[in-house]
Amino acid sequence: METQEKSILRVVTSxxxxxxxxxxxGRMLYETRSIFEDQLEAVKRTSERRGQQEVDLALLLDGLSAEREQGITIDVAYRYFETPTRKYILADCPGHVQYTRNMVTGASSADCAILLIDARNGILTQSRRHAFLVSLLRVPRMVVVINKMDQVGFSREVFERLVAEYRAFVERLDLPDITFIPVSALRGDNVVMRSAAMPWYGGPSLLQHLEALPTTHTRNLVDFRFPVQSVLRPNQDFRGYAGRIASGAIRPGEPVLVLPSRVESRIKEVLLAEKSLEEGIAGQSVVLTLEDNVDVSRGDMLVRPHNLPLQTKRFEAVLSWMGEAPLETGCAYLLRHGTRNVKAVVTRVYHAIDVDTLRRTPAETLDLNGIGKVEVELASPLACDPFKANRATGSFILVDAMTHCTAAAGLILGTAGTLESLEPAALPEASPNTVWSPWNIPRGARERQAGHPGQVLWFTGLSGSGKSTLARALERRLFERGQRTMLLDGDQVRHGLCRDLGFSPEDRSENIRRVGEVARLFFEAGHIVLCTFISPYAEDRDTVRGLIPQGRFHEVHVDASVETCTRRDPNGLYAKALRGEIPQFTGISAPYEQPGSPELRLETDNVTPEALLAQLEAYLRCCGLKI
Incomplete structure (x- = not known):
């Protein structure tokens, strides 16, 4: 009898x-029976030697002798356990400020972060610092555990006061999913099972909450990225390319592009331990074979021809500095990205970030544990993605070329000069005699009330490609599920907000500018905004993208050929344009600039609307929307 493979949840504690x-x-390991008897006996002996009356389960995590002697954690300790339904990888990160860099290591691949707060001491500096790092590293879910409730008499007032105080701080961060749970780790209250000591708490225990968390959305299942680790030639009749699928999925017969050479081929086979697969998915270590005998080497990347990553020699990034020696601008480092190594220079430090106050301060360097925004220049082009779009291909490390020690962990923001780091792009100069006021109710509060994060889906494509049909069907489904939506359609806007505009290039740009500002207003209200506009110019679409925080704007290219759109011609516009009755008609007498790297491309020539809608919903689930 076959057993269903268990999902894996990666959790970081801080x-x-x-x-x-x-x-x-330690309590979770003990109560799920995930420790050996000799381990428990060793911990009991150590506890007795210290004169402790109860077994100190923390010793199960303190693997270094220095940690056991001091009763602290100074390294990232990994432990593994499983329940009948799920497997867990737990990373216990140190709390001391000098080991903040270890938090970056532990959280870089986590699905969920558990942040502990001592109910007696309240919100401390590290409580704020680690929340900022969780936000920075795009960990999708955070559980705030108010621990040691037994030492404050299991007080509901203490718990609610700490929840309110911490929520006020994280309002300024991009943390869409936060849960608060009161526990006593020493006694086991609300850790694995609900506790009778806190009848006023109506939520699940910590383990019950973790059991219910989804994991698939943390992986990018849309953008296929395959960094080649090695070339396999066991004999002259076989050539395969081994590596781990960083994101997306691939099937035999699908076209691929080799970067940086840009040579095209098709997948012949997807092999896993000599077994041929119908599909390889993110996280699997596989061997790919190609139909053509092309030149592919370690460090190359296989991608889809119409879904390309950034290819750049200069980008902006956030660095978490880990080196004992300060960052030196202009000094050569080795940048490691996936399976590729390339020489790199940090050419500029834009600012350092005070993780206690979240303020940005001018800086020329970064010291140990410092975090800041920088510009990086490479000796040769790198195929990568912004970290907010793809955690797997949006991160890197810098290695000191002299000592070969890790100097920094980095998160790619985008090509230099095009993307902002941790805040929306700067807005155009306001009208005179006006003063900007912050939003009366922050977006985070509205999103919690709505039960989902705000998003902007920008559908672009030729007239007749199917933009409005797809957007309308999607909005109906989202609305039926109780989600807050707003559909902005090109024809409706032209009858009201933009009725004074024509179709010259200048008027088209102004049309999109106005729509972008309206979309931003609905986004700040916590809505899922669906915009269906031809928007023929890439610069105009990029301008709207700059109004929305990274990771919340999704360009959907509804791709259909001019021939298909002319055949459909739902409003008879193509017929008029071909007769010369409509000047400057996009696709006929006016240009359309196709998106280079949209978040999603839907080819509608020969695909049913139902299948396209399924692709849309699958993509949104990857982005964390519950549909």
Whole structure:
């Protein structure tokens, strides 16, 4: 009888010193029977030697002798356990400020972050610092555990006060999913099972909450990226390319492009341990074979021809500095990205980030544990993605060329000069005699009330490609599921907000500018905004993208040939344009600039609307929307 493969949840725990992280994980290991008897006996002996009356379960996590002696965690400790339904990888990160860099390591691939707060001490510096890092590293879910509730008499007032205080701080961060749970790790209250000591708490225990969390959305299943690790030639009749699928999926017969050479071929086979697969998906280590004998080497990347990553020698990034020696601009480092190594120079430090206040301060360098925005220049082009779009291909490390030690971990923001780091792009100069006021109710609060994050889906394509049909069907489904939506359609806008505009290039740009501002207003209200506009110019679409925080704007290219659109011609416009009755008609007498790297491309020539809608919903689920 076949058993269903269990899902894996990667969890990072963090917090200040002595908040009880190791005790919490030790309690979970103990109560799920995930430790050996000799381990438990060793911990009991150590506890007795210290004169402790109860077994110190934290010792299960303190693997170094220095940690056991001091009763602290100074390295990232990984532990593994499973329940009947799921497997867990737990990373226990140190709480001391000098080991903040270890938090970056532990959280870089996490599906969920558990942040502990001592109910007696309240919100401390590390509590704020680690929340910022969780936001920066795009960990999709955070659980704030208010620990040691037994030492404050299981007080509901204390719990609610800490929840309100912490929510006020994280309002300024991009943390769409936060849950608060009161526990006593030492006693086991609300860790694995619900506790009778806190009848006023109506939520699940910590483990019950973790059991219910989805994991698939944390992986990018849309953008196929395959960094080649090695070339396999066991004999002269076989040539395969081994590596781990960083994101997306691939099937035999699909076209691929080799970067940086840009040579095209097709997938012949997807092999896993000599077994041929119908599809390879993100996270699998596979061997790919190609139909053509092309030149592919370690460090190359296979992608889809119409879904390309950035290819650049200069980009902006956020660096978390880990080196003992400060960052030196102009100094050569080795940048490691996937399977590719390339010489790199940090040419500029834009600013450092104070993780306690979230303020940006001018800086010329970064010291140990410092975080800042920089510009990086490479010796040769790199195929990569912004971190907010693809965690797998949007991160890198810098290695000191002299000592060969890791100097920094980096998150790619975008090509230099085009994307902002941690905040929306700067807005155009306001009208005179006006003063900007912040939003009365922050977007985060509105999103929590709505139960989903705000998003902007920008459908672009030729007239008749199917933009409005898809957007209308999608909005109906989202609305039926109780989600807050707004559809902005080109024809409706032209009858009202933009009725004074024509179809010259200048008027088309103004039309999109106005729509972008309206979309931003609905986005700030926590809505899922669906915009269906031909928007023929890439610069205009990029301008709207700049109004929305990274990761919340999704360009959907509804791609159909002019021939298909002419055949459909739902409003008879192509017939008029071909007779010369409509000047400057996009696709006939006016240009359309196709998106180079949209978040999603839907080819509608020979695909049913139902199948296209399924692709749309699958993409949105990858983005964390519950549909």
């Amino acid at each position: 917090g200040s010193v002595d908040d009880g992280k190791s005790t919490l994980i």
